[in-house]
């Protein structure tokens with residue numbers, strides 16, 4: 001079945017078809033972090049969403065080139081560099097390192113390329129030169145170079161492709177130096193910002209004098225350098241639709257005269273406890289804040305992936321507790337399946353004779369086709385999770401009635417691994433033994449060795465009260481959850 005995705009450009013759900021005539025290669029660009037602080041949980045919703053898109057495209061057999069830029073020069077960064085009196089690279093490097101570490105914590109697949117704006121100044125300058133040569137960009141009295149919306153529209157191009165703009169109601173023709181500007185103004189935006197005393201050491205030479213690039217042009221230059229003038233997918237959070245992505249389209253198409261991106265995907269925002277995140281409300285969480293509260297990257301990833309990407313998601317700490325319980329149900333089921341597959345190391349497991357190909361089919365169940373159908377439908381992840389938990393229930397029922405053969409259990413585990421190559425929540429097929437239980441087990445072993453059977457029996461009873469039984473096997477004691 002074909003993958004269907006909502007395209008912000010056409011405002012409709014469209015079948016995804018790569019530009020590659022062979023239908024194999026896919027170029028995908030996601031606007032990456034502005035490295036001026038630790039990424040917050042809202043940012044992570046968008047990056048985990050991009051990871052889901054990448055993983056699912058690969059699951060469907062596409063050969064994806066995934067690009068995510070690092071915005072390492074921009075208004076907010078310059079401000080913080082000035083405030084902290086730190087050199088630009090030193091300042092951004094610490095947050096970039098943190099970002100990469102967090103990416104790993106959330107089990108996001110590393111993008112193939114992570115270009116830095118500061119390392120693409122020649123490409124950025126060349127792109128601006130093209131726009132100036134085409135008469136769409138101009139140098140203003142302040143020494144900065146601006147993109148002219150009027151000239152662009154005069155060439156028959158549309159400004160307002162992603163967001164319908166009503167030019168009659170909007171303030172048109174203003175000029176903005178800031179990277180982000182208000183929705184009610186359609187302003188000529190800065191491509192190159194002339195050096196000011198506030199910029200400190202952050203400037204580069206250019207044909208228009210010393211200065212630095214605007215944020216929007218960075219993404220146009222880096223994406224087209226790596227993926228070409230026209231590529232398949234461009235992603236970001238919904239707040240980037242205007243002005244950032246609208247400006248990316250205008251700059252890129254204005255310079256090349258070719259369509260920039262075929263499919264635009266935007267992830268909806270994340271709220272915390274129903275409100276927009278803000279430090280003053282005390283609902284602002286970085287990933288690290290949540291880890292410090294004892295949650296794991298896996299639990300956070302799961303929660304971020306529970307809602308459809310086009311729905312606003314309400315993040316709560318209770319939701320994280322729910323994520324822990326849900327993952328526990330998956331882990332427990334996988335642990336039991338593994339016990340059947342590896343009966344030698346797990347003597348307590350139910351054994352039935354291997355049943356061959358037919359059993360393998362039964363064990364795999366409908367997990368793969370059903371979850372694929374859900375994800376093909378504009379990445380309907382909540383439907384995919386419902387299918388996963390239906391499968392867990394089915395497996396648990398069959399485990400309880402001891403009607404699952406080793407082959408079926410193995411097939412079930414393989415099916416889960418395939419589906420999890422998209423979900424990326426892993427799955428501990430070994431049941432995790434808490435440290436406290438392990439210590440009790442060790443103490444019992446020591447008591448047995450010392451032939452203190454009274455004590456070893458007491459410890460066995462204590463373990464039972466805590467929900468664990470011990471089976472003594474020739475290979476040593478095995479713990480089993482009751």
Ligand code: AMP
Pocket residue numbers: 031032033034035041042043044045046047235236237238239240267268269270271277
């Ligand atoms: P930034 O580092 O500010 O450039 O943002 C990185 C990404 O996070 C962008 O794609 C934003 O659209 C996205 N983003 C920012 N805030 C949120 C939020 N509350 N929910 C979802 N995505 C967000």
Ligand code: ZN
Pocket residue numbers: 030031032219244
């Ligand atoms: Zn961007």
